Amino acid sequence: MKCCLVIDISKINLKIISVVLREDKIFMQEIHRCSKILIRNKDSKLSLNIDKIIKEINEALVSVKQIGYNVESISVNSSINEFVLLDEHDNLVRDIFVEYSLNSNYLNKIINELGMAYIYRKTGISFNLNNALYKLMMYRDLYPEDFLKVRKILSFSDYINYRLTGEIFHERAQLSLTQIFNFKNQDIDEDILNYLDLKDRLEFNLVDYGKSVGKCKINGVEVIAPYGNNLLSSFLTTDVTNKNSIFIVNSYEGIIGCTENFSKMYLEGIKFDLNHQLFNEELVKIFKYIPCYRLVDDFLKNVENNYMIENAWNVMNDNEFIDYIIDFDSDIFRNSAALINTVKYYFEFKLNSLPDSISNFIRIVYDSFAVYYKKCIKDLEKITGGIFDSVCMVGDYSINNSYNQFIADIILKDLEVGPKESGIIGNAINQFISLGKIKNISYAYEILKNSFNYLKIKYSGKKINYKYFENIV
Numbered sequence: 001m002k003c004c005l006v007i008d009i010s011k012i013n014l015k016i017i018s019v020v021l022r023e024d025k026i027f028m029q030e031i032h033r034c035s036k037i038l039i040r041n042k043d044s045k046l047s048l049n050i051d052k053i054i055k056e057i058n059e060a061l062v063s064v065k066q067i068g069y070n071v072e073s074i075s076v077n078s079s080i081n082e083f084v085l086l087d088e089h090d091n092l093v094r095d096i097f098v099e100y101s102l103n104s105n106y107l108n109k110i111i112n113e114l115g116m117a118y119i120y121r122k123t124g125i126s127f128n129l130n131n132a133l134y135k136l137m138m139y140r141d142l143y144p145e146d147f148l149k150v151r152k153i154l155s156f157s158d159y160i161n162y163r164l165t166g167e168i169f170h171e172r173a174q175l176s177l178t179q180i181f182n183f184k185n186q187d188i189d190e191d192i193l194n195y196l197d198l199k200d201r202l203e204f205n206l207v208d209y210g211k212s213v214g215k216c217k218i219n220g221v222e223v224i225a226p227y228g229n230n231l232l233s234s235f236l237t238t239d240v241t242n243k244n245s246i247f248i249v250n251s252y253e254g255i256i257g258c259t260e261n262f263s264k265m266y267l268e269g270i271k272f273d274l275n276h277q278l279f280n281e282e283l284v285k286i287f288k289y290i291p292c293y294r295l296v297d298d299f300l301k302n303v304e305n306n307y308m309i310e311n312a313w314n315v316m317n318d319n320e321f322i323d324y325i326i327d328f329d330s331d332i333f334r335n336s337a338a339l340i341n342t343v344k345y346y347f348e349f350k351l352n353s354l355p356d357s358i359s360n361f362i363r364i365v366y367d368s369f370a371v372y373y374k375k376c377i378k379d380l381e382k383i384t385g386g387i388f389d390s391v392c393m394v395g396d397y398s399i400n401n402s403y404n405q406f407i408a409d410i411i412l413k414d415l416e417v418g419p420k421e422s423g424i425i426g427n428a429i430n431q432f433i434s435l436g437k438i439k440n441i442s443y444a445y446e447i448l449k450n451s452f453n454y455l456k457i458k459y460s461g462k463k464i465n466y467k468y469f470e471n472i473v
Contacts, residue, residue, distance in 0.1 A: 002070045004431040006424050007057055009078040009160070010230075011098050013037065014053055016060045018069050019428035021437050026428065026451040028421070031067065032060035038098065047095035048080070054163050061218045073222045073435055074164070076157040077427040079230040079251070083132050083178070084159040085139075086152040090168065093146050096156065106138040114195060116270060122192065124183035124265055124276030125176075128289060132178035136196050152203055153180075157226055158213075165214030165223050169207040173228035176277050183265065183276050210434040224434050226427050231255055232277075236426035237418050237448055238392040240441055241283065246377055246388045246413075249422065250290075250395035256376045257287025260384060272379040286384070288376055290328075290369075325466045326368040329375075366403060370410040371466060377411055390414050394422035404455070409462045419452040 001020060008015040016032040034056045039049045064071060085093040107127060110119070116127060125131065132153065140147045154162065155174040162168045175181050175188075180196075182189040187206070193199040207213060209227040216223050227233050231249055238247040240259065248256045257274075262284045265276055269286065277285045373391075381387055391413050393404075408415040419425055425448070432438040438447060448454070 001068055002072055004073045004075070004224075004428055004435070005061075005064065005071050006427045006431075007074065007076045007160070008230075008424055008427075009037075009053065009076065009080060009156070011038065011048075011080060014056055016057070016064075017424055017428075018064065018071075019424075019431075021432050021447070024447050024450050026425065026447060028424070028428075031064055031069075032056070041095055045095075045097050046099045047097045048082075050092070050096065050163070053160070057160075057164070058218050061216065061221075065219070071219060071221050073224050073431045074216055075224040075226045075427050075431050076160045077226055077230055077233055077423050078157045078160070079253070079423070080156040081229065081253075082156055083135065084154045084156060085146075085150045086154065086159075086168075087149040088151045090152065090162070093149050094143070096159075103138060106141070107134050110134060110137055114192075117267075119179060119192070120270045121267060122182050122184075122189050123176075123179045124269075125179050126270060126273040126275055126288075127179075128273075132180055133192065133196070134179075136180075136198070140196065150198070151201060153178075155229070157229065161213050161223055161225070164216050164218075166217060167214035168203075169205050169213040169225060171209055171213075171225040171228065172206050173209050173232055173277060174226075175204075175206070177228070177275070183278070186278060210430050212434070222434075224431050227430050230423035233424075233426035233430065234394055234422035235285065236429045236441065236444065237394050237422040239390075239416075239445060240279070242390075243283075244386070244389050246380065246391040247287075248290075248373060248391060248393040248395075250393060251423070254290030254395070255287045256290060256373060256380075257285055258380055258384065258386075258388060259283045260286055264384075266383050269383055272383060274379075274383065286380065288379070290372070290376075325371050325468060326364065327468050328368065328372050330468075367406065367410075367466070370403075370407040373407065374411045377413075388413065390416060392416045392418060394418035394420070396420050401455070401457070404457050405460065406464075408457045408459045409464055412459055414459055415457040417455045417457065418448070419454075425452070 003018040003020045006017045006019060008017060013033060013035040014037050015030055018029050018031050020027045037049050037053050038046050041047055082096050082098065084096055087093050110133060111127070120126065152168065154168070155171065157174065158169060158171055172186070176183065180189055180192050188204050190199055193202065207225050209225050211225050212222045213225050214223055215221065227236060231251060231253060234249040234251065235247060239245045243259050246256065246258055248254070259279060260283065262278060262282055266274065266286065273288050275287050279285050377388060391411060393415060404415060404417050429438065429444045433441065433444065438444050
């Protein structure tokens with residue numbers, strides 16, 4: 001049976017999924033999983049066990065043929081945002097750490113020396129602690145000897161592709177999120193490299209998503225450049241070419257945005273933390289990161305521990321909604337401890353009782369997400385001058401029908417809810433287009449609707465009132 005393989009790598013595990021396209025429908029099967037892919041180094045820092053990851057992938061590629069699959073292509077889908085630094089011999093300069101202390105002083109230094117507006121005009125990307133520009137500045141100061149050895153900067157997916165094929169390419173969509181990439185020129189920005197003391201030292205070999213980066217050394221199959229990371233691949237499962245629709249990707253990290261004509265780059269988008277990324281020669285994605293999913297994950301773990309329940313998701317069927325919501329842009333809620341203590345304070349001192357069920361805790365957080373979506377959509381409408389008539393939401397956090405109805409009623413728009421495994425599915429769509437099995441992205445959307453349950457939720461017209469926590473606490 002002919003299939004493509006998606007190698008899905010997160011900080012939690014490695015999964016390999018076979019994806020079959022048959023009679024305009026997609027079928028998926030997990031064929032390999034490995035959970036122990038992290039190791040602690042001598043300094044007790046967690047890093048990715050690259051040798052084990054490659055070993056597991058190679059063993060799976062050998063065994064997949066034995067279970068009856070004829071693999072036509074392979075692609076890496078990853079939620080790991082760490083960049084990989086290589087020396088002149090293409091060896092790792094340092095381990096790929098997944099936890100380390102980030103110092104905001106370096107972010108402030110860049111802003112003071114270059115200016116936010118200057119970098120935004122060049123890159124179209126807002127500042128956040130995941131940007132390579134910020135991390136490279138910190139790395140240069142903390143590890144000067146290692147920094148002098150750097151000759152290549154790769155995304156994690158590009159590095160795994162290199163280990164599979166022996167060829168080094170830089171996928172353009174992923175690179176464009178680094179703040180060393182010029183949005184308008186669609187190339188590396190020499191001025192920013194010069195600022196980092198990297199000009200004329202780095203080698204880049206750009207490739208567009210959907211293109212082959214070489215043949216896998218194990219089985220000779222084409223390895224296809226993914227569309228960026230897991231979040232960006234998820235974008236391919238939404239109504240991607242519809243300029244009247246908002247897309248929301250709910251995952252460990254989330255994004256909300258829209259598509260626009262390439263000729264439009266909204267320089268004032270810096271006020272709203274908007275990012276720009278070229279999708280094709282005609283369209284550009286304009287999106288904002290949803291900054292609080294990691295925070296909420298920590299919050300839910302705290303709640304689970306406090307109430308000693310096994311799984312917080314089991315209580316999300318409660319139809320009751322809380323009157324008070326959190327503004328995730330507020331400085332009050334910058335860490336999970338502050339978040340949970342504030343909510344506890346509200347229940348104990350304002351209502352004179354603790355919540356009668358854990359669902360009240362969780363409901364506050366998720367109701368707040370819905371209001372945050374509304375806020376982001378208003379920002380996008382303000383900056384583009386358009387009115388969006390629908391929203392397509394995909395990803396892990398599309399919880400249940402009652403909550404999704406609440407989102408539709410809060411944002412005052414119809415909502416379409418798509419598949420949870422959106423990153424893996426989007427990666428497979430990219431491969432099928434590359435193989436010529438799907439003719440274009442518009443046709444892909446029809447195949448997706450044939451294959452997965454895209455639930456339509458109508459705005460009911462119900463009026464929902466709410467107040468922000470910081471106004472009462």
